[in-house]
Amino acid sequence: MPQNSDYNVVFNYNCQGNSLGMHSKDQIHALFGAQSPLARHIAAYEPRLVQSRMAERVMEAVQAEQPLIVEAPTGTGKTLAYLLPLLAMGQSLIVSTATKALQEQIFSKDIPLLRQVVDRPFSATLLKGRGNYLCRHRFSAFRQIAGSILPSERQWADQVIAWADTTESGDREELLDLPDNLLFWADINAGGNHCTGRRCPHYETCHLTLIRERARKAQMVVVNHHLFFADLALREGGFGELLPDHGVVVFDEAHRIPDVVTQFFGWSLSNLQLRELARDCNREAYDIGADDPALLLALPDLEVAGQQLRDAFPTENRREGLSASDLERNNPPGQALLQVEAALHHLLKVLEPHRERSVGLANCGRRATELIDTAGRIRSSEDPSRVYWYETRERSIFLTASPLETGPTLRELLYPRTKSAIFTSATLATGSRDNGFAFFLDQLGLESSQTLCEQLPLVFDYRQQAILYLPEQMPEPDDAQFPAALTAEISTLLQAARGRSLCLFTSQRMLERVWQGLRGKTPYPLLVQGEMAKGALLERFRRENDSVLLGLASFWEGVDVPGDALSMVIIDRLPFVSPADPLVAARSRWLEINRRNPFQEMYIPKAILSLKQGLGRLLRRSSDRGGMAILDIRLTQKPYGRQLLSALPPARIVRRHQDVADFFATS
Numbered sequence: 001m002p003q004n005s006d007y008n009v010v011f012n013y014n015c016q017g018n019s020l021g022m023h024s025k026d027q028i029h030a031l032f033g034a035q036s037p038l039a040r041h042i043a044a045y046e047p048r049l050v051q052s053r054m055a056e057r058v059m060e061a062v063q064a065e066q067p068l069i070v071e072a073p074t075g076t077g078k079t080l081a082y083l084l085p086l087l088a089m090g091q092s093l094i095v096s097t098a099t100k101a102l103q104e105q106i107f108s109k110d111i112p113l114l115r116q117v118v119d120r121p122f123s124a125t126l127l128k129g130r131g132n133y134l135c136r137h138r139f140s141a142f143r144q145i146a147g148s149i150l151p152s153e154r155q156w157a158d159q160v161i162a163w164a165d166t167t168e169s170g171d172r173e174e175l176l177d178l179p180d181n182l183l184f185w186a187d188i189n190a191g192g193n194h195c196t197g198r199r200c201p202h203y204e205t206c207h208l209t210l211i212r213e214r215a216r217k218a219q220m221v222v223v224n225h226h227l228f229f230a231d232l233a234l235r236e237g238g239f240g241e242l243l244p245d246h247g248v249v250v251f252d253e254a255h256r257i258p259d260v261v262t263q264f265f266g267w268s269l270s271n272l273q274l275r276e277l278a279r280d281c282n283r284e285a286y287d288i289g290a291d292d293p294a295l296l297l298a299l300p301d302l303e304v305a306g307q308q309l310r311d312a313f314p315t316e317n318r319r320e321g322l323s324a325s326d327l328e329r330n331n332p333p334g335q336a337l338l339q340v341e342a343a344l345h346h347l348l349k350v351l352e353p354h355r356e357r358s359v360g361l362a363n364c365g366r367r368a369t370e371l372i373d374t375a376g377r378i379r380s381s382e383d384p385s386r387v388y389w390y391e392t393r394e395r396s397i398f399l400t401a402s403p404l405e406t407g408p409t410l411r412e413l414l415y416p417r418t419k420s421a422i423f424t425s426a427t428l429a430t431g432s433r434d435n436g437f438a439f440f441l442d443q444l445g446l447e448s449s450q451t452l453c454e455q456l457p458l459v460f461d462y463r464q465q466a467i468l469y470l471p472e473q474m475p476e477p478d479d480a481q482f483p484a485a486l487t488a489e490i491s492t493l494l495q496a497a498r499g500r501s502l503c504l505f506t507s508q509r510m511l512e513r514v515w516q517g518l519r520g521k522t523p524y525p526l527l528v529q530g531e532m533a534k535g536a537l538l539e540r541f542r543r544e545n546d547s548v549l550l551g552l553a554s555f556w557e558g559v560d561v562p563g564d565a566l567s568m569v570i571i572d573r574l575p576f577v578s579p580a581d582p583l584v585a586a587r588s589r590w591l592e593i594n595r596r597n598p599f600q601e602m603y604i605p606k607a608i609l610s611l612k613q614g615l616g617r618l619l620r621r622s623s624d625r626g627g628m629a630i631l632d633i634r635l636t637q638k639p640y641g642r643q644l645l646s647a648l649p650p651a652r653i654v655r656r657h658q659d660v661a662d663f664f665a666t667s
Contacts, residue, residue, distance in 0.1 A: 075459030170207030387586030407445025499524030
C-alpha cells in the first residue's frame, strides 16, 4: 500500500481537540511535504498524512505547553514526526525510549538524517544507565585486588584493565565481546548507590561528570525509561541526579512507563543489597588500612542477617503479598527483618569513627541509613497508598512496597519540571470511543480536559493484508484438554503458513507443553525462547525462512521481522494479568474500595494493550501480508469478547482451517 494512501484516514479526537493555525500548518508542510528537505534526502519519499498529523499535534502541545498522548501505529514514522518539528522549533528535549534498540536507532540513524534536513545546527548526546559506565574510584580499588577474582573471569579483567586506561567514554559497550553477566563488573560500575558525588577524589575526571556536562550543553539527550525514572527518583532523594532539565520530554514506547514508575518509586530491600554493602565496606576499610576489629566483625554479621532474612521465606521461587501480621516480631519474617535492622544500626555505630577518613565509608554509612529507613517502612506496612509484597529467587529475597497508583508520582515529580510531556506508542488506547485513552490517562495522572490526545489511524490496510483466525471449537484455557487441543491447532496453522510463525505464550508451562507436542511432528525448525539469546534467536528466525519461534513475554513486543519470515502470529490465550500477583490483587482491592470495577478498568484494558502489542508483530511494512490467530474460545463466547475484538486491528475474521489455508495459498 502506498505510504500516502488515504486508506482509513479518519482522525479520532479524544481529550482536548484544538487545531493549529495556518502558519503552523504551513510549517508542517514545509517539514514533511513533497518538496521538503526530508523528501530530498530520503529515496522514493512520499508524504504520510498520519505522520504530518502527528507532527501537528506535537507542535500544538508545545505551543500550548500541555501534555500530549498520541497512539501512532506501525508505519507512521513517529520518530521523525516528533523530532523534526521539535528541532525545527529550537526546543531543548529529552527523548526517552523503553529499549536500547530504539535508543540506538534514534542516535545512529535518525539524528544523522535530521542534521541534514534541519535548517539550524543542534547538539545531541546519548546517555545509558549508570551501570553501563566505569567508575574510576571503584576501579582504582579493584585494581588492588584484581588478582583475587574468579579464574573464569581473569581474561576479561585483564581486558577491562587495559581498556580503562584509554577509554574516553567509560562505556562498557566499547568492549564488544564483554559478557553481560560478569560478576566483577558490579564492583567497578558507576551505579547510583555507590556514587559519592563531589566528594569523590575522581569527580573532575569521572565519566559520569563528563557525560552530565555534555548532556547539560546538548539540545537533545537520548535516554531510556529506566535511566530517566531512576534519575527522577534520585532527584526526589536529593542526590546524584544525572539528567539536566529540558523544556520537552518525549516518551517513546510510552506504554511501558507505568511499570517503570512502579519499579523506581517503590521501596525495596534485599539480601543482595546487604551483601553488597558488607563487601563494599570491607573493600573501603582495606583501602584506607582500617583494621578496627569492631568494624570487621560487623560485616559478616550483616551478611548473616541477610541470609536469615532469606531463610525466613519459602525456598522455591515465589511472588506473594506481605501483610502486617507477616512482619510482626513473633513471625519468622518479622524477626528476620528486625535482625537486619539491628545489624545495620550496629554497622552505623562502628562506622562512625571512620566516616570522615574515607569518602567511600561515608557513602556506605549513607546507604546503611537508607536501608534502615526502608526496612522500617516495610516492616510497619503503614502506607495505604502502597502494596507490600515479596519475591524469592533461588538464594535471593526481595521485600518491596510499590505504589498502588503511578499518577500521583508523575504529577508531583515529572510535570512541574517540563514544559510539555509527549507520550507516544503503537499501543496506548484501549478502545476507539471518546474514552479510549481513559486507562492510560489514569495511569499517568492526567486529566482529559488538560491533555491533548490523538489516536492516529492504521497505516496498513488490515482488511486486505491480514486475516484473524478464531477457532469455532476449543476447550477453555483452564480445561485439562486445552494443551492438547492448542498443540493440534498450532500444528494445523503451521502447515497452512508453511512455518514462518511467531507463537506467543502467556506461560512457560504452556510453551513447554506445546513444544513437546510439536517436536518431531512438524517439518519446520522450532526455535524456543531460552535456548539462546533473544537477538540470536531473532536473527536465526529471519534467516531460516520456514522456522517457527516460540516465545514468552519479551517476544510480545520489540520483535521487528518484516517480510515473509514472519507470516503468522499465533497467541495461545487472552493475556489477562494474574489475579494472584500481589500488585494486581492489591490494585483490584483498591478499585473495589473506590467502587470501581477491576475487570473493566484493569483486566480488560491491560489485555487489550498486550494483544495489540503481540498482533502488532505481524505487519511491519506496506508489502507485508499474513495471518493472526487467537486460540482462546472466550473471545467469541464471553460477553467481553466483543469489547476486546473492537480494539484490535480490523482484519477479516475467519473461523475455518480451510480459510487460513486458502489465504496462504494465494501468498
